[in-house]
Each structure stands twice: as C-alpha cells, then as structure tokens.
Amino acid sequence: MRATTKRQLITIAILAGLNILMGNLVAGNGQQLSGETVAAHSPEMRKAVLTTFLVSIQFFSFILGALAALVPYRQQQYSEKWLTFSLWIAVGLQSFSLVASVIKLLFW
Secondary structure, three states, X not given: OOHHHHHXXXXXXXXXXXXXXXXXXHOOOEEOOOOOEEOOOOHHHHHHHHHHHHXXXXXXXXXXXXXXXXXXXXXXXXXXXXXXXXXXXXXXXXXXXXXXXXXXXXXX
C-alpha cells in the first residue's frame, strides 16, 4: 500500500470519527418514510449517524470513484485510479460534512 493511500485512510478515519461526534451534537429530529418522527438523540438516530458516516459515504465515494477512474490518466491501471479517486472523494465528502456540522453548531 502506498504512503498516500495510507494517509488517505487515516484521514478518512479521523474525519469519520469527528463527524460521528459532531453529527450526534447537531442532529435534529428526523422522520422515517412511514411518517413517524425520530427523536434527535434516540438510539435510532445514533444508528443512522453511524451508518451514514461509516458506510454510506464510503459506498457513495467508491461508486463515484469508479466513474471517475474511467477517464484516462497517466497510463495508470484502472484499479489504482479507482482506489485513489474513491479515497479522495471520501475525504472531500467527510470534510464537507464536518465543515457543515461546525457551521451548524456555531451559527444555528
């Protein structure tokens, strides 16, 4: 594993941890598809926050990375580009989410 990939994985882990902490602080009431209200600090909402930051963002990043890796770039193999692009997208999404949480915490 390259040093860049290791740094990206560590960065994603740190950002996900911070997002989980911040997400539990700034999460508001939610609503299920059935119309039922989910309280802000309920176990169900905490599970949703964990699922979002540990699974959903990474899954979405790997799908976008697969599309971005189709673009020819420096004669690299598809699998190498896919991993690199996917990790950069995950870092970007986690960073955006953290900045949004901080803004919500400070200004709302």
